[in-house]
Amino acid sequence: MFLQITASSDARLVASAVRRGLRPFVMTARGLGWAAIALALLLQVVVGGSYLTLVLVGALIAVGIPMLLINAGTRDALRDGDLTTYEITDGGVASSSLASRHAYAWNAFQFVEEAPGQLIFGRSRTRFLPIPTGTLTPAQIEQVLGTAAGHGLRVRRA
Template structure:
């Protein structure tokens, strides 16, 4: 199998990949913020005093931290908006642009997830390689997912 894709970063795809990639940290921040807001309400009910520090901390964790985290990560991905060539073969996945080339053997990945318009290859350590499926047929996407599965990766459709 040898598939080559040439694409520029798509803001919509980058945003979707960023939301998927940061799903856990954003959820943790939101839950911690809502818990802090609940504590603020309980303190006010019990003592009759509003604790502005708890209220502000809850709002920051529940709203501000997730927004900043998602926006900063997506902007960083789009900042280098270079035309990139992606190659998927029996040996693994490679991406190259005018800035450099990075190649990964299949054993470097732990999973692949099919999102709308892209494949997210999960590396060890929580990093991801995002590959747009622009111009690929559904059969070619299935071929890539089948190859990944045959190489021992967890495949999420």
């Protein structure tokens, strides 16, 4: 199998991949923030007084930290916004642009996730390689997912 895809970085697709990768961290921050807000409201009802500082801290944790993580991750991923060529072979996945070339054997990945408009090859929860699928047919996408599964990767379908 050999597939070659050439595409520019799409900020929307990259942001979607970053959100998917950071989902556990974002959900934890949101949960902690909402817990702080709930605690402030509970204290206000039970004890009385104003706990505006705790509400603001909770809002910062629930909204600010996820925004910061996602924006920083997206900016970092878009830093090499050049035209990129992706190659998917029986040996693994490679990406190359004017600035760099990276090649990964299949065992370097833990999973591959089919997402709208892209395949996300995950090395860890926060390290991944998103590959746009706009030029691929459904049969080619299935071939890539089948090859990944054949090499022991967890495959998550859309």
